[in-house]
Amino acid sequence: MQEQIIDNEKILSVCRFFNIEGELTETKIFTDGHINSTYYAEFLQNGETKKYLVQNINIHVFKNQEILMENIVSVSKFLIEKIAQTGGDPKREALNFLKTKDGKYYFAKDDCCWRIYDFIDRAYTYNLIDNKDVFESAGRSFGRFQCLLNEYPSESLKETIPDFHNTPKRIEALKNAAKEDKVNRLEKVDAELKFALSRKDRAKIALDLLESGKIPLRVTHNDTKINNILFDEETKKGICIIDLDTIMPGLSLYDFGDAIRSGASTALEDEKDLSKVSVSLELYESYTKGYLSCCADALTKAEVEHLAYGAWLMTFECGVRFLTDYLDGDNYFKTNYPEHNLVRAKNQFAMVSDIERKMDKMNEITLRLYEEALKNK
Numbered sequence: 001m002q003e004q005i006i007d008n009e010k011i012l013s014v015c016r017f018f019n020i021e022g023e024l025t026e027t028k029i030f031t032d033g034h035i036n037s038t039y040y041a042e043f044l045q046n047g048e049t050k051k052y053l054v055q056n057i058n059i060h061v062f063k064n065q066e067i068l069m070e071n072i073v074s075v076s077k078f079l080i081e082k083i084a085q086t087g088g089d090p091k092r093e094a095l096n097f098l099k100t101k102d103g104k105y106y107f108a109k110d111d112c113c114w115r116i117y118d119f120i121d122r123a124y125t126y127n128l129i130d131n132k133d134v135f136e137s138a139g140r141s142f143g144r145f146q147c148l149l150n151e152y153p154s155e156s157l158k159e160t161i162p163d164f165h166n167t168p169k170r171i172e173a174l175k176n177a178a179k180e181d182k183v184n185r186l187e188k189v190d191a192e193l194k195f196a197l198s199r200k201d202r203a204k205i206a207l208d209l210l211e212s213g214k215i216p217l218r219v220t221h222n223d224t225k226i227n228n229i230l231f232d233e234e235t236k237k238g239i240c241i242i243d244l245d246t247i248m249p250g251l252s253l254y255d256f257g258d259a260i261r262s263g264a265s266t267a268l269e270d271e272k273d274l275s276k277v278s279v280s281l282e283l284y285e286s287y288t289k290g291y292l293s294c295c296a297d298a299l300t301k302a303e304v305e306h307l308a309y310g311a312w313l314m315t316f317e318c319g320v321r322f323l324t325d326y327l328d329g330d331n332y333f334k335t336n337y338p339e340h341n342l343v344r345a346k347n348q349f350a351m352v353s354d355i356e357r358k359m360d361k362m363n364e365i366t367l368r369l370y371e372e373a374l375k376n377k
C-alpha cells in the first residue's frame with residue numbers, strides 16, 4: 001500500500017450509500033492492480049473499528065456492471081457455503097459483499113461504479129515470490145478453488161469480457177493496433193511484433209484442444225495472478241482468492257498458466273533488465289506440486305499434459321496484450337510512465353523464450369508430480 005492523495009469525501013459518500021455508519025478514521029490506496037481503483041477505509045462505529053475494501057470498478061473494461069456483480073456475488077455466495085460446510089472460515093476465505101441502501105451490490109454514479117466488501121485483515125499479497133513453500137501454498141489455494149468451482153453451475157455465468165483468453169483474437173487485435181498505429185509507436189516495436197506473429201500457430205493449440213473435445217470447458221478464475229491471493233499473516237498460507245471479475249467458463253490451462261506466469265518468474269512483470277527474467281523450475285515444481293495435490297484427480301490426462309503449455313500461452317498472451325495496449329496509446333492497463341506497457345511486453349516475451357527453452361523439463365516435472373499426486377490420493 002502506498003500513501004497517495006485520496007478523495008476522502010468521495011469515499012465517505014460512497015460508504016454512506018452502502019449503509020456504513022460511524023466516523024471515517026483512515027483511508028489508503030492499493031496500487032497493485034492494473035484495472036480497478038481500490039481503497040481501504042476504516043471506520044469507528046460505537047467504539048469498534050470496522051474495515052472495508054472500497055473499489056471503483058473500471059467501467060471501460062467491465063462494460064456491463066450488472067452482470068459482473070451478478071456473477072461474482074453469486075460465485076462468492078456459493079464459495080461461502082462450501083467453505084462453511086468444509087469447516088473453513090468464510091469470513092476470511094471468501095469475499096463478503098455489502099449491499100447498498102437500495103438493495104444492490106454496486107452503486108453507479110457520475111460515470112463511476114463502486115462496490116464494497118469486508119476487508120480481510122491480517123493478510124498480505126505478493127508481487128514477486130522467492131520462496132518455494134509460499135508458492136506451493138498458492139498452488140494448493142488455486143487447486144482447491146478450482147475444485148470448489150467444479151460444482152458451480154457454469155450455465156448461470158455470463159461472459160464479463162468476451163473472448164478474454166482467446167489468444168488468436170488477441171493476436172488479431174495486435175495486428176489491428178499495428179495497422180492503425182494510432183500514437184506512432186510502431187517503429188519501436190519491430191522485434192516484439194515479429195516475435196508475437198511468428199508464434200501464432202502455437203497460440204491456437206488450447207482452443208483447438210477444446211474444439212476437438214480433448215480438454216473440457218470449466219468454470220475458471222481467468223486472472224490467477226499471484227497478487228490475487230491473500231496470504232494469512234499468522235499461518236503464512238494462502239487463504240482467499242480475490243479479484244473474481246473474470247470468473248467465466250474457461251480452461252484449467254489458463255488458471256494454471258497465469259499463476260506460473262506471474263509467480264514462477266524470477267523478476268517482476270515490469271523488470272527492465274531482461275537478464276533477470278526467467279522461469280524458475282524450482283518454483284514451477286513447487287506450485288505444480290501444491291496444485292496437483294488438490295486437483296490431480298479432477299483433471300483429464302490431456303489437461304495435465306498441457307499445463308506447461310498453459311504457462312507458455314498465458315505469458316505469451318499477456319505480452320501480446322501489453323504490446324497491443326502500447327500501440328493503442330495505453331488505454332487498458334494502468335501505466336506509470338510512457339514506455340511501461342512496452343517494458344512489460346518485452347519482459348513477458350523474455351519469459352516466453354525461457355519457457356520455450358525449458359518446456360521439456362516443465363513437462364517432465366508435471367507428469368512426475370501428477371503420478372505422485374494420484375498415488376497419494
Ligand code: ADP
Nearest residue numbers: 030032033034035036038053119120125227243
Ligand atoms: P484489481 O482488479 O485492480 O487487481 P483487486 O480486486 O485485485 O483489484 O484488488 C487490488 C488489491 O486490493 C489486491 O491485490 C489486494 O492487495 C487488495 N484487496 C482486494 N480485496 C481485498 C480484501 N477483501 N481484503 C483485503 N485486501 C484486499
Ligand code: GN1
Nearest residue numbers: 032033034035223225228243246318
Ligand atoms: C490485469 O487486475 P489485475 O491487475 O489482477 C488483467 C489480467 C492480466 C494482468 C497482468 C481484467 O490483472 O488479465 O493478466 O493485469 N486483468 C484484466 O498483470 O484484464
Ligand code: MG
Nearest residue numbers: 033227228243
Ligand atoms: Mg488484482
